[in-house]
Structures are given as C-alpha cells and as structure tokens.
Amino acid sequence: MPDTENTRLTAPSLPLGVLLSAGGGFLDAFTYVGHHGVFANAxxxxxxxLGISSATGHWADAVRHVPPLIAFVLGVLTAEALVLPRVARFVRRPMRLALVLExxxxxxxxxxPGGLGDTAVVVLVAYAAAVQAxxxxxLRRWSYNSVMTTGNLRTATSAAFRAVAGQDREAAEQAGAFGAICLGFLAGAAAGAPLTLLLGDAATWPVAALLAIGLGLFLYDERRSR
Structure with missing residues (x-):
C-alpha cells in the first residue's frame, strides 16, 4: 500500500480540514490585527x-508586505523539497512534520518575552502556514486550500449550483464539505481578532492547541485508513 503522505493524499477527514481552515483564519486575523495590517496566509x-502602497508612494507600508510573500514562497519550496525521493528517505512523515513545525x-x-517584532512574527507564521497549505x-476526493478561503468559497458555490440545478448528490456533498471549510475559516478569523487584542502574541496558544487536535485527528485518520 502506498504511503499516503508521499502521495499527498490527506486522510479523508472533514473535521481535520475544518480545524486546519479555522487555524488559517485565526492566523490571518492575528497578524492583521496584531501586526499592523499584514496577512500571514492571504x-x-x-x-x-503592496501594489496600492507602491502606487501611492507609501514605501514604508509597501515594504512591510514583502517579507511574508518571501516567507510564503520559501515555505512552499520547503514542503515540495520534503517529498523529493532523496529527502523522503530521511523525512518519512512530511505531513506530520508540517503540523508539528507549525x-x-x-x-x-x-x-x-517581549515578542519577536512584527516582521519576525509575520515571517514565521507565513512560512509555517505555507508548509501546511x-x-x-x-479534502476527501477534492483539492482545497487549508489556509485561504477564496478558492474554497468558489468551489462551494459552484458545487451548490450543480447540486440544485442538476440534482447532483456528489455536488451536494462537496458543497456541504466546502461550506463547512469556509465557515471554519470565518470562525477562526472571528476568534482570532478579539483574542489577539486581548492576549497579544499569547493568542497563538489557542490556535496551537487547535492544530494539536488536528494533528491527533490526522494520526487517527491515517491509522484508520491503513
């Protein structure tokens, strides 16, 4: 039986997908509210x-949006490198590693103590989120994004239309699953903003706990699928 991690097939768990999406929404709210309007995932x-600030000559604001972009690219490259055959010999469970890293x-x-500074915080979160994404x-049989919601919202809407217009049961299942993913992202963002204002950088504890639950679900789903 092929290694599900090396073939990039997540265990077919909607609860895991919702938890990961909620974490994504939380972290975008965390960096935007707590670190001067910069997104970690989006x-x-x-x-x-970056384009607006550059066009209006606000160069200091523009520069703030560059580090998370670079960090996100590096996170994607890291995740891709983890599944290369010569790396996979040493890193047997890259998906577990992605969650543990985050x-x-x-x-x-x-x-x-005292925090790491806005740029360092956003860079670290963007990098870890990119590895996760x-x-x-x-998600089940479909591609999705675990840290951003635009594509998931499009998929949910398209599937809902097909379900209603064509009486398509699979489309109805897809619409429900992606609707739950989008609501998870919204719930995470709604929780992230007030907790960040209340706790500052310590607000990352709740989302770390959420992802730890997600890791437990992933391990359970992986064991069950085998």
Whole structure:
C-alpha cells in the first residue's frame, strides 16, 4: 500500500480540514490585527496592499508586505523539497512534520518575552502556514486550500449550483464539505481578532492547541485508513 503522505493524499477527514481552515483564519486575523495590517496566509491581500502602497508612494507600508510573500514562497519550496525521493528517505512523515513545525512556531511566538517584532512574527507564521497549505491539499476526493478561503468559497458555490440545478448528490456533498471549510475559516478569523487584542502574541496558544487536535485527528485518520 502506498504511503499516503508521499502521495499527498490527506486522510479523508472533514473535521481535520475544518480545524486546519479555522487555524488559517485565526492566523490571518492575528497578524492583521496584531501586526499592523499584514496577512500571514492571504498573500493575495499582501500583493494588493503592496501594489496600492507602491502606487501611492507609501514605501514604508509597501515594504512591510514583502517579507511574508518571501516567507510564503520559501515555505512552499520547503514542503515540495520534503517529498523529493532523496529527502523522503530521511523525512518519512512530511505531513506530520508540517503540523508539528507549525505548532512549535506558534508556541515559540507565545512564550518569547517581549515578542519577536512584527516582521519576525509575520515571517514565521507565513512560512509555517505555507508548509501546511502545500502539505495538506486534499479534502476527501477534492483539492482545497487549508489556509485561504477564496478558492474554497468558489468551489462551494459552484458545487451548490450543480447540486440544485442538476440534482447532483456528489455536488451536494462537496458543497456541504466546502461550506463547512469556509465557515471554519470565518470562525477562526472571528476568534482570532478579539483574542489577539486581548492576549497579544499569547493568542497563538489557542490556535496551537487547535492544530494539536488536528494533528491527533490526522494520526487517527491515517491509522484508520491503513
């Protein structure tokens, strides 16, 4: 039986997908509210804000959006490198590693006295989120994004239309699953904003705990699928 991690097939768990998506929404709210309007996951937003700031001559604001973009690219490259055959000989469980890495990053951010500074925080979160997003790309039978919501919302809407217009049961299942993913992202963002205002960088503890639960679900689903 092929190794599900090396073939990039996440265990078919909707609860895991919802937890990962909620973590993604939480972290975008965390960096945007707590670290001067910069997104950790939503790089579309960073590109747009970078363009607006550059066009209006606000160069200091523009520069703030560059580090998370670079960190996100490096995170994607890291996740891709982990599944190369010569690397896979040493890293047998890259998807587990992706979640453990993100949990450790969030724990470090929560406990460092005085914080690491806005740029360092956003860079670390963007990097870890990119590793997660690249490692976890499959929900049941479909491709999805575990840290951003635009594509998931499009999929949910398209599937809902097919379900109603064509009485398509599989489309109805897909619409429900992706609707839950989008709601998870919204719930994470809604929780992330007030907790960040209340706790500062210590707000990463709740999302670290959420991802730890996700790791437990992943291990359970992996064992069950085998």
């Amino acid at each position: 790089q579309t937003g960073n590109v747009v804000l 949990i450790l990053v969030l724990a470090v951010l929560a406990v460092v 690249t490692s976890f790309r499959t």
